[in-house]
Amino acid sequence: MNPLVLTENFGRRCIDLTEAWGKAWIFLFRTITAIFRPPLRLYLVATQLYQIGVNSTLVISLIGGFTGAVLAVQGEYTLSKFGATAFTGSAVALSLIRELGPVLTALMVIGRAGSAITAEIGIMRITEQIDALRSMAVDPIKYLMAPRFLAGLIAMPLLCGIFIVVGIAGGYTVGVGLLGLSSGTFMSQMITAVESMDVASGFAKALVFGFIFGWVSCFKGYTCGFGAVGVNKATTQSVVIASVAVLVSDYFLTSVLTRVFMAR
Amino acid sequence: MISVRNVHKSFGSQVVLEDVSLEIEPGRTTAIVGPSGVGKSVLLKLIMGILAPDSGEILVCGENITQARSEQQKNAIRSSLGVLFQSAALFDSLTIYENVAFPLVEKSKLSRREIHRRVVEMLESLSLLPHAFNYPEEISMGMRKRVGMARSLITKPKVLLFDEPNTGLDPLVGQEVYDLISESRQKWGFTGVVISHELPEVFQVSDRVAMLLNGRIILEGTPDEICSSSNEAVQQFLNGKVDGPIKIH
DSSP states (O other), X not given: OOHHHXXXXXXXXXXXXXXXXXXXXXXXXXXXXXHHSSOOOHHHHHHHHHHHTGGGHHHHHHHHHHHHHHHHHHHHHHHHTTTOGGGHHHHHHHHIXXXXXXXXXXXXXXXXXXXXXXXXXXXXXXXTHHHHHHHTTOOHIIIIIHHHHHHHHHHHHHHHHXXXXXXXXXXXXIIIIISOOOHHHHHHHHHHHOOHHHHHHHHHHHHHHHHHHHHHHHHHHHTOOSHHHHHHHHHHHHHHHHHHHXXXXXXXXXXHHHHHHHHO | OEEEEEEEEEETTEEEEEEEEEEEOTTSEEEEEOSTTSSHHHXXXXXXXXXXXXXXXXXXXXXXXXXXXXXXXXXXXXXXXXXXXXXXXXXXXXXXXXXXXXXXXHHOOOOHHHHHHXXXXXXXXXXXXXXXXXXXXXXXXXXXXXXXXXXXXXXXOSEEEEESTTTTOOHHHHHHHHHHHXXXXXXXXXXXXXXXXXTTGGGGGOSEEEXXXXXXXXXXXXXXXXXXXXXXXXXXXXXTOSSSSSOOO
16 A cells, blocks of 8 residues: 555544544543532432442342352362462452452443443434533533533442442352351451452542543543444444453552552 | 624535525524535534534624633523424433423523423413323324424524424424414514425425525525526426436435
């Protein structure tokens, strides 16, 4: 291919990417400022908390319970090689609190509620409902995006908490009930191993993942393309981008939080 | 009431409007007609301030919406406008009652009791009261247009914009929408702007007609003047002929 055409295509992609990033940051800035601009529509935030939070509770509990159960089985198997099955409780709890709780909760919420938010806002965009809001002098960022963003920030740590608690219960049930571990050892090792910093680190991650969830799912819906294909593409991109962003940011967050907490 | 002055608008390399100028007179209904894809809806969105022109200016009730910098300034100008969208653009998650009450709940400082009184009055006058607690998906398209009209009229706007009010409707329901526009105008006395490609049906609600083609207003006049025009493009469009200066894409 002609090098000039290649350069031109590369340049165009760079410009498009820069433009998309710029739009995403401006969108984020407008959404955050809209949260603090009165009036605060609490009923809209409550509705979204119900949609994102309450409606996700069952699936989060289910995944949490089985994740804890699997961790107990795998932990007991691995630790038995070193004669250290007594630490199964602490292995289950630390894995859930520091890593699997926030990450799996975020991935589940992105798949369930994030895709729904993107599709809903996207459909509102293509059926002119967002234009209708603007024609009635109602700011769509304030009315639609801010409540969803805020609800995501609140719901994610709460769902993460449910995931961890149910996960530990699942791990305990399998470890003590099926694998024959001592209940007292399971609990005491867990209590000894888990520090408040571990819990703080897990919830800090959940908060950041809630931020990513709200930003990506609302932005992709708001900038959705034309027709059913546009909504389809926006929804897919929303789930993929938010999931990848969660996993990438998880590495950096883990590195930073571990260093911060180890230094204390 | 609305002045569109030398407006240009392009999307990338595609020029949509090129030096469009138009005066919408107060108390009258002006139809902006033209084939699909000539930029009629773009012009409507420019008037609403949803899109910004590349150059030129648009005055709504004497206020320059193109120079309004913030959304707050634009919103102040938009408060004199009502819009009936092509698909009615009702909010799916709200009932008919809530849809009609929406602009008052969000933007007015009226009491709940007063909002309720006005909404019931509006629903009653448009024969929508029996469907007040239905959702948009549960009513026909013609009825949705009526709800859209009720939602636009509830704030008593000075100007009402209609974007293709008859798209997707059968001839009977289409006529019902035109009758509704005529009756509402008599009752509420707004200035109307109707975007349409349905000729000559749209003439029955129009005092003046402007034809948009190739990014420009090529002819403006009363419906009779448009019908008797010797302009080939106008006659081709009016008579629905394939051959002529208007190229079908």
